[in-house]
Amino acid sequence: MNLSTHIGGLALENPVIAASGTFGYGEEYIKAGDVSWFGAVSIKGTTIAPRAGNPPPRTCETPSGLLNSIGLENPGARVVIGQKLPWLARFSVPIIANISAVSCEEFSELAGMFAKSPHVSALEVNVSCPNVKAGGIAFGTSADMCYEATRAVRKAWKGPLIVKLTPNVADMRAIAKAAVEGGADALSLINTLVGMAIDIHSMRPVLGNITGGLSGPAIKPVALRCVWEVSQAVSVPVIGMGGICSATDALEFIMAGASAVAIGTGLLIDPELPRKVTQGIKEYCESRGIESLQEIVGAAWR
């Protein structure tokens, strides 16, 4: 059974990816899980300058979901490129660098910085972070801005270019098409949905940042619908994510049109999930005589 897949020029041995922000840079993960079960890993969203992130509390559990307002805490591109990536590269798993910026100039500068690293297999442009005030999600909610941001990165980066989209828009298809026109080789979806929680004892919002991004099983039906719509609207491969906690979940995304899947919140609960999901996909396919994963990508609409 052949589990390999392609996302915009990037060949993966297996379709399961670590979602950005739930794997860090691998240093902690390797103590609890086995990186080799990932087809690729997407590192924590990285910005040019270091960011301290938002004030705590930063997480709140909701029914079958998780709200987070981390706020892109990261040590900055220089440290990531100089220290984190060379360390992570030893595991020989393709590294996807997730980047975030407040302007097209910054996006272009960041892409140029990562282009000089020998360890980056693909760039994932985060135009969908709900937890930062400037930039972030603004680029992902307007087709024009998404096009401009993608173009800015495209000019500075020749390798596989993934644009990560937000579901917090009226029609994702228009944004997705703009990203592809701007030069995206693949699309990642979905980032978190903006939400909040209130503590009735203190009568205040739970999160220090007031609002946060909702992830986990609670958003899976929304995410599936997004993958279904976008994968039929564009010709580039889609990486599907949102609440994947089992092989069944992953298969649903693949059948909705995803060429690969990412696990975020599920990883926080079970570091061994990538192995379980990969093995489960394989078993499903073998039990049905499916020889290649590609046979079932988009099976629900093809």
Next chain:
Amino acid sequence: MDLRQIHDVDARIVRLSNIRGNLYSMCLEAPEIARTAKPMQFVNIALGDSTDPLLRRPFSLSGIHPDRGTIGITWAVVGRGTQIMAGWQAGRSVRVLGPLGNGLGIDRLCIDHGLVLVAGGTGIAPLTPLASQALEKEAELQVFYGARSASELLDTGDLGAACMVHLATEDGSVGFGGLVTGLLEARLSAGALGNGRPTVVSCGPKPMLNHVKQICNRHGLPLLVSLEARMACGYGVCQGCVVPRAGGKQGYYRVCTDGPVFRAEDIELGECTG
């Protein structure tokens, strides 16, 4: 090479009991965790196969027994997750991720001038394995332990026989009437701890920790505190559990991997969550 130090094990509940009121304890068969765990480390316990509640819950190790291959945890029912756990029975298996956090082995501590443990509420639980190690090393050990009332005090059993345990209850039903910090201050001011500078380790609610920090500052005593924070992963990947750095330093520490044990001067207790 297996780099894994944190194990996700199917642990059988050997014993589970209701201590009294909303306080419970259980003993889990988890040899992989028991073998390497240090005092003040914690585990992340899955509540079942359902996605609601979604996250695991963090609990400090109140017992570490490598010889028997077991670990113990002690908890208070405060919400849905801890209520679900209270309904579990011996014999069932639960998924336990650990050991987590930096922990605090006795070898990392200066105990030449003695060791003072200050606990509030369930905060006594994680201090118990440390106390055992300290007694094995024949450290001069004193324990200050407070709760709202006698019914909320956990049994300090073996500890009581081996060292000085000073109890405080807010309603005065047992021991000193008032907060444990009031008792600590009174004993320190009376010179009851001698002239040395014992190391203080404290675990309990944030206001208590703050108070202990002020007292230790006044008396020039080194203080280590064990913190709690809202956690999603418990193993360092999500950056959800942060506490602000002190001393003019920018940014945050993660309670789950940089802690839960911190030197009091390294963190901003005033703003930490829990």
